[in-house]
Amino acid sequence: MAQIIVQVKNLNLTYKNLHAVQNVSFSVKCGEILAIIGQNGSGKTSTVECIEGLRKSQHGFIQVFGKDPYLHRL
Numbered sequence: 001m002a003q004i005i006v007q008v009k010n011l012n013l014t015y016k017n018l019h020a021v022q023n024v025s026f027s028v029k030c031g032e033i034l035a036i037i038g039q040n041g042s043g044k045t046s047t048v049e050c051i052e053g054l055r056k057s058q059h060g061f062i063q064v065f066g067k068d069p070y071l072h073r074l
Helices: 044-052
Strands: 003-016 019-031 059-062
Touching: 019 044, 019 059, 044 059
Parallel strands: none
Antiparallel strands: 003 019, 003 059
């Protein structure tokens, strides 16, 4: 059974009245490749920034290698 490397559950991010990311959930296991595609302004960059720990989500759960990327950023 492959280890889960990235786990995102119910990620939400809002800029003022704009819901940039709404209830995004997915996981990536060791050896898998994930592509995030969508139109301009669909929240791709905001989602990746949350996973990288560069931005804090307003709601949701993110783990990278079992740790919260926002709390454990370098």
